[in-house]
Amino acid sequence: MSEATAHSIEHHEPETSTGIPNKKVLMWAFLGSDCMFFGTLISTHLIYRKISATVGSNYLDIRDLFDIELTSFSTFVLLASSLFMALAVSAIHKGNLTSTRWMLFGTIIFGGIFLACQVYEFTHFVHAPGNELTLSSYRGDPHVFGSTFYLLTGTHGTHVAIGVLWLVGWLIYSFTGRMSVSDAIDVECCGLYWHFVDIVWIIIFPVVYLMEYAF
């Protein structure tokens, strides 16, 4: 029905009604939606936090399990990775691709350290001698804490992992020459996502970990 002329045209960002790029609006909408994902998970955790099926001798004091020093460390690492991310976005806006590459690399490494800490934490909890916390039980008896804890922090970990994969994609692009200053908006969207995932952890850390020491 239609005849066209040249194919494979130079892609240029179209002008938008608000002046904000389409991808950025999309990312903000997604993050708004993601707030509700984590909101649901966090409320599930808060509702179930103190509920134990077998009250009494098997009372779960999660402080016996938590390694707050390790989690504080990984929290610090994740927050620091946000700095790298911000620097990467700033660098690509200025057209400094070498600096962008290094900052992306730093973000990936710090994100990787956070994930490694989480993997260590999960295996440690599941195999803690005499204190095994699994998805469905604590010390071999049915319990809900493991269900909400692993699903909430695991969903967050999955978000971090997807972010790391996304950043690795950009890192590869920076070597193959597919990354240029015109991609700044894409890296910025990646940064928005990364900062959001960090902010969610800023909520999860006090609500899931620190609160156990207070109330």
Add this chain to the structure above:
Amino acid sequence: MATESIDYASPETKSKVETKVFPRPGQHVTGIVDWLTTIDHKKIGLLYGLTALFFLLLGGIEALLIRSQLWSHNMEILTNRQYNQMFTMHGTTMVFLVIMPLSAAFFNFIMPLQIGARDVAFPRMNTLSLWCFFAGGITLNLSWFFTGGAPAIGWFGYAPLTDTRFAEVMGDMGPDFWVFSLQILGIASLLASFNFITTIINMRAPGMTMMRLPVFTWMTLIVSFLIILAFPAITIALAELMFDRTYGTNFFDFLEGGKPHLWQHLFWIFGHPEVYILILPAMGIVSEIIPVFSRKPLFGYGLIIFSGAIIGFMGFAVWSHHMFTTGMGVVATSAFSILTMLIAIPTGIKIFNWIGTMWGGRIRFDTPMLFALGFITMFMIGGFTGIMHSSVPIDAQHQDSYFVVAHFHYVLIGGALFGLFAGFYFWLPKMSGRLMNEKLGKLVFTLMFIGFNVTFFPMHYLGMIGQPRRTHSYNEGHGFEAWNQIATIGAFVLGIGIAIGIYQFVSSFFNKKLKPAGKNPWDARTIEWTLSSPVKEYNFARTPIIKSRDQAWENNYGPKEKHAQQEALGDHGVHMPDHSWCPLVTALGLFVMVIGLLFRQTIEFAELFIATPYEIAIAGGSLFVLGIVMWALEGPGGYHLFPKETEE
């Protein structure tokens, strides 16, 4: 067609070598490949509509089986388990596979035309949401063929009905199919909504300010926000349920510390906004139709939009009125009761605005207008019973009775479906290029209106005298028989009406005897009516510069300074996106992965070992990732068209 309008002069564009994983279909593809790889919002809209109409027939057959079973006392057309499967599949199908995608069909087809855009913001993502919807619909209905058959848990899937230990059939897979299909359908809805939000916020034609947007586009925007904020709740609830069923977690397992009550909260935090997700598009459609057929501008445009937004906002604060009888305590029930009553205010405002629009107008009773009027009257009856239910003591009396069934069918058929049918009769000439037979349309309306009322009005009475819903039979001596028989007869009349309507919609694309529609058969007001019917692939030859709210009307009857102007065509002409296989591959990967995930034993065919479920899941996951990677590598692509100025 459009060929003569194309300027063949080659523009000066650089050709760039692309990474080709496998060749991308060009713009010249035709036939099946065209439909499988299309990223044109109009074709996507048509595919949504056609598939949803098919599911409407399927869900309708399920409804007729339910009605046949209730014809008289102790009927044995369906066993109790089959009956449970029928109402589960009927509810799930009608909500997720009929009303939502029918709305999505109009969002896709009409909304970009109403704002003067060439396509949506992310055309390939739009295709992905279409194929995800397909995959979800297929997954749900595949459940009939595996252990346990279709889910028998209700569309609400209350715990502990979904608990594996309480399954009627050992290894019942129905709830697994239900969980996974709803997850895929959720992905489809979320992707589509992100797309529509970005499109409406960012891709309006010059001069198309937010307060000049047609009401239907406004409702699209509000519904999209409702979807992105409400669906996460059910996504997480379903994920928790999936963990419960597959990995033995205890979220909703009351034997091991979980609380079934939580499922109800999570489900209805999604479920109540979902009600507005279903009804607001129909309200948008009706707000477009009534001014056109009353020959008057819409009365109280700002108020209609504001009350739509308020309805959407308050929709998040009333979910617990579905749970008044669960024992939440006096404070919670009172608060939710008051908030529920408050929602009647913005709804009432809308209805008075529609009446105000018609007041003193020169009303034409064409089929779209008849359906719109049917919408207003029937939705009002559903609304009145809704206000009754907001009162806690009345709700406690009506809970789980046929009165509730009558209430929500008045809202969802008399409301949503009548509104959507009005939309079909209004906009199909724009989609197919042909006018439909008015007499047949009026016959469809008459059959549907009478059949609908004969079916559902008696249910109010049946509920009041105590017939429980979700119960597959009743004993002699309650006096239920007569009204049930009337309802069943009505249901068949309604079914015939809908079937003729669907036949009329589909045949209008093929029946060459029908009169051509021309640009503006209804003398309508919004800018999609300035385009030729059917709409050209590039939508607008020149981007219009909008001067007023009812632009098409002003173009025809308004003063010169209010006529729309046209933007000059740039050197690059109209940028059209390329076809792509990637969305289809990605959705296919997702489908295969889900099928792998929901099986727990090895898959055999005629005693021949085929694969373990994990192998299938990994294969599907790899295909999914491959689709995304190819998607990223092929880039946006595209080509340029140079339509002549005279073309619209």
